[in-house]
Amino acid sequence: TREGERLDWECCELDLGYDTGRDRILLLLPVTVCHYITESSPFYRMTREQMLGAHFEVVLLLEGVIEATGLTAQAMHSYTSRDIRWGCRFVQMVHCHARGPVTVDYEELDRTETIVMDSNDDVTTSS
Numbered sequence: 802t803r804e805g806e807r808l809d810w811e812c813c814e815l816d817l818g819y820d821t822g823r824d825r826i827l828l829l830l831p832v833t834v835c836h837y838i839t840e841s842s843p844f845y846r847m848t849r850e851q852m853l854g855a856h857f858e859v860v861l862l863l864e865g866v867i868e869a870t871g872l873t874a875q876a877m878h879s880y881t882s883r884d885i886r887w888g889c890r891f892v893q894m895v896h897c898h899a900r901g902p903v904t905v906d907y908e909e910l911d912r913t914e915t916i917v918m919d920s921n922d923d924v925t926t927s928s
Contacts, residue, residue: 815859816841828865830895831905855882889913 815836838844844852859880867874894909 815843830903831910833891834861849887853882853885853887857882886913888916888918890916 816839836842836844847855861878861880863876865874866872890913892909892912892914894906896904896906898904
């Protein structure tokens with residue numbers, strides 16, 4: 802802290818669209834959840850090197866209701882700075898065909914692809 806006190810942990814909420822309703826998802830197909838790094842983000846002032854070398858943990862908690870039973874279901878996963886892949890995005894695994902059903906290729910679940918970023922670290926094109 803500014804006072805020189807060392808805190809072992811700090812907890813803050815990441816904006817995933819709560820105010821706009823984007824955090825309410827119907828999970829019929831795989832979904833990528835995004836946290837945009839804006840001025841209100843705890844990551845806003847971190848450089849790539851600082852973020853990749855930092856000691857933090859992002860805990861994702863997914864909670865929903867099973868319609869058939871009314872029971873609550875929860876899933877939780879933890880991500881550390883070692884899990885961040887700077888300049889990457891998940892590959893498309895949902896495919897819409899002109900004639901035929903929508904298909905999901907679950908073999909692509911954990912695959913990422915490199916993206917090209919401009920000097921402001923904004924995504925410009927994919928490679």
